[in-house]
Amino acid sequence: MKDTIVSLLEGAVAALKHQGVLPDELALVIKVDPTKDKAHGDYATNIALAMAKPAGMKPRELAETLIDALPESAAVEKIEIAGPGFINFFAATDAAAQVVAQVLDCGDTFGRSMIGKGEKVQVEFVSANPTGPLHVGHGRGAAIGDCLCRLLEATGYDVTREFYYNDAGAQIQNLALSVQARAQGLGPDDAGWPADGYRGEYIVDVANDYLAGKTVTADDREVSAIGDPNDLDAIQAFAVAWLRREQDLDLKAFGVEFDVYFLESSLYEEGKVEATVEKLIRGGHTYEEDGALWLRTTDFGDDKDRVMRKREGGYTYFLPDVAYHLDKWQRGFKTVINEQGADHHSTVTRVRAGLQALEVGIPKGWPDYVLHQMVMVTRSGVEVKLSKRAGSYVTVRDLIDEVGRDATRFFLAARRADSQLTFDIDLARSQSNDNPVYYIQYAHARVCSMLRKAQDAEQPFDHDLALANLALLESDQEKAVINRLARFPEVVENAAKNREPQQVAQYLLDLAGDFHTCYNAVKVMVDDDATRNARLSLGLATRQVLRNGLDLMGVSAPEEM
């Protein structure tokens, strides 16, 4: 419908240019939006407002001229000029209702598109170091990142989900020492406990499994314990595998799967870190000071230069980061999105600066970043800070166990990434109307129930009869649902383009609301076959779109509640 209007307008402008009414060189800016208010029709355009000045006409005058020049179309019932010069389009009821047929015809693919043309996109998210179970922040990253991937897949991109982690640095050393201490029977408050050791209960489990000689299998590795409490390297390898498995289980429970696990250590093993340093030195963007090797990132927009190689010879995390992103680029990803917590936002300019300094043709603003703000968890109005298992933070598993996967995913992805999030456990677990997840799922279950009813009454859905009578869907409530359904593809496209999964969540709430309203206002199971089937088809289409939308969020669509 929207496309129809756009092409109608293009036709009108072309005709007017041809007649010399409008100057040939006039730039064309056509924006057609769905209206908020039914009184303004179904779609409106501001074209007359936007082009009035360059066209040298008054907005309303231009609007009138445009309308007169508009080609005929059966899809448009009425056109009005309103306000300062908006042109409002009223869709023919029959044409609008065709979206129902379209939804039923497309099924699971309704809302999907090929905008991405199969282009490769990589999304890196979660990327937690294997030092503990995933916490809520990782959970938000997982929910947003995975939802983004689903959106990109739905819009025709070839998506790679990637998880990057450091399996070698100081933090891992610290982890090994903590496990060793536990293996020796020490607790966090005993003498001899490593400074900054990991205090969580899970460290005890790691130590016990290590001593017992167990074998752990994670998504990207399998390690058997040696059991020798003095072999720190063996402990480290075992602990990393153990926590990788732990995180895998967290992710699995959350319904998130990765295509690639990328190890920071592999960058060293394959000489990519060395190669990156050399390239940067050759490029003349480095200098030595205080015994360290610096990169002049200030040449590329950073506020201070950064150390690449420490005085004692080791590299800072910054350098492997650059090497890693160079590797992404070399793997052919023109689009890379990094989903991270905003507490790491300082790496953005730094990594981009490092990539520019390499001078290998990487575009300036590459890669893209989606940064999410902090998550606070509350119960009974009080902030929850501790998890027994993890020690100092609330884990993803805690949330899934307590409120379920659907609510956890929905709550973590339903807010804009750049606003702080309060995760209210009481709300998420409440099986009541306060809970948006239930509100949406209930709408889905209601349609299913309606269909069961139709079966039981031996009045099963008649597809052909329904489609022949879509014009009978003429109440305001039905039209509202129809219009909402028609907008779904656009919402998916926008959410993907802007990297804003919360738009899908909001849409689903709106659609569920429209449906509930309609459900109460318009009885479906009426005696008249034509009417009943037309209404059933609207229910079916709603169910389909709810399902498609929920699927984009990784949330289930239950048949009954």
Add this chain to the structure above:
RNA sequence: GCGCCCAUAGCUCAACCGGAUAGAGCAACGGCCUUCUAAGCCGUAGGUUGCAGGUUCGAAUCCUGCUGGGCGCGCCA
């Protein structure tokens, strides 16, 4: 002190990269179950979009300066 993000109804949040009278839910108040799931619906009330300027036909949205909050400012990741 510097940098990034945020500020919308009493509360939690929307508002589709500038559009018409800023929308939902919760909380409050009043209605709707012998009829398809009341986990729902209808209605009432609730706003100077933090403050002050600016840009233009038009601003919650863009710019500047404030105020308040979060995060960051390691040769940690």
